[in-house]
Amino acid sequence: MLGTAILGAICGMLGSFAVLRKQSLLGDAISHAALPGIAIAFLITGVKDSNLFLLGALISGLVGTFWIRSITKKTHLKSDTALGLTLSLFFGFGMLLLTFIQKQPNASQAGLDTYLFGQAATLLEKDVWLIAIVAGIALLILLIFWKEFKILLFDEDYTKTLGFNTRFIDILITTFIVITIVLGLQTVGVILMSAILLAPAAAARQWTNSLEKMVILAAIFGSFSGVVGTGISSVSGNLSTGPVIVLVAAGIVLLSFIFSPKRGLLFREIRFRKNRNDIKMQKTLAFMYGIAKTHENISHPHAIKILNGFQGFSKRSLQKLVDLNYVEIDGQQWSMTQKGFMTAANLYNQQVENSHE
Numbered sequence: 001m002l003g004t005a006i007l008g009a010i011c012g013m014l015g016s017f018a019v020l021r022k023q024s025l026l027g028d029a030i031s032h033a034a035l036p037g038i039a040i041a042f043l044i045t046g047v048k049d050s051n052l053f054l055l056g057a058l059i060s061g062l063v064g065t066f067w068i069r070s071i072t073k074k075t076h077l078k079s080d081t082a083l084g085l086t087l088s089l090f091f092g093f094g095m096l097l098l099t100f101i102q103k104q105p106n107a108s109q110a111g112l113d114t115y116l117f118g119q120a121a122t123l124l125e126k127d128v129w130l131i132a133i134v135a136g137i138a139l140l141i142l143l144i145f146w147k148e149f150k151i152l153l154f155d156e157d158y159t160k161t162l163g164f165n166t167r168f169i170d171i172l173i174t175t176f177i178v179i180t181i182v183l184g185l186q187t188v189g190v191i192l193m194s195a196i197l198l199a200p201a202a203a204a205r206q207w208t209n210s211l212e213k214m215v216i217l218a219a220i221f222g223s224f225s226g227v228v229g230t231g232i233s234s235v236s237g238n239l240s241t242g243p244v245i246v247l248v249a250a251g252i253v254l255l256s257f258i259f260s261p262k263r264g265l266l267f268r269e270i271r272f273r274k275n276r277n278d279i280k281m282q283k284t285l286a287f288m289y290g291i292a293k294t295h296e297n298i299s300h301p302h303a304i305k306i307l308n309g310f311q312g313f314s315k316r317s318l319q320k321l322v323d324l325n326y327v328e329i330d331g332q333q334w335s336m337t338q339k340g341f342m343t344a345a346n347l348y349n350q351q352v353e354n355s356h357e
Helices: 003-018 024-045 050-074 077-101 113-117 123-145 146-154 156-161 166-188 192-204 211-236 243-258 265-292 300-309 314-322 338-356
Strands: 327-330 333-336
Touching: 003 024, 003 123, 003 146, 003 166, 003 192, 003 211, 003 243, 024 050, 024 077, 024 113, 024 192, 050 077, 050 166, 113 166, 123 146, 123 166, 123 243, 146 156, 146 166, 146 333, 156 166, 166 192, 166 243, 192 211, 192 243, 211 243, 265 314, 265 338, 314 327, 333 338
Parallel strands: none
Antiparallel strands: 327 333
């Protein structure tokens, strides 16, 4: 649980940069690119050693990453195409190697399916320490180069004019993303690793426009997903930890999409209905003004008669006008107040000015 909590936190932090840089497929590509490295490490050594597997995955992941960079820099292909090509090519090669390994005499001790689908129960104390050390280093690097990362994220050209080495900064953040993905393969697996990298960041993005707050929220969401997912899988006994963690993270994303105040679907619908009601109220008020301004007295019986014959309003909009003291009701008859008349006049003048513009 401690290992998945730390892993979720660092994935959330670094995943924020991948999401904002529109490199959401990067995690998927790197995790799949790591698979051949794991298989080759076993073929070379012939023994099951998690440290050697991680080293092979790291080398393969870095090769895949720089391959992606080379494709985008030296060809006319865009990054999403390069990511897709790398993902499918490396994963296909990795699956080919796994099929070859299954036919070897020592295939039974390989345990490579752990890295394909993830198995948090195989984490040892030394693995947790390794994750914690890498997370600490990543956090330190993030704090030291925060200004550079932030500027590069939003304006690469401006970063160059300030004299920063954008290539070094880009390679630095990408390398740590690769290392984090490799560390998470044993827990979440090749197939689901991109989800734990991106889901906390996607959820955090719904709650804030601040990069600092987004990174912190993403770390909290990722850590929470790791703890709760591990707890659920431990209690149930028969559920794999990786998929449960991903499902918890997906649940946080869904709740964020619905309930976040600024971008959530629920509050967006509330704002839409409010704006629609305000427009109805303003249209009703504008019509009243059009009638009332043709009479010297806004309470003139003839004006009131015309107003009460108007049916283009809803009871809610009329009641809101009454609550705002724009309209007053006397029995079944209603008329504009002086305050309502002045407000309507201002709205009318604004509409005239906007139409002239």
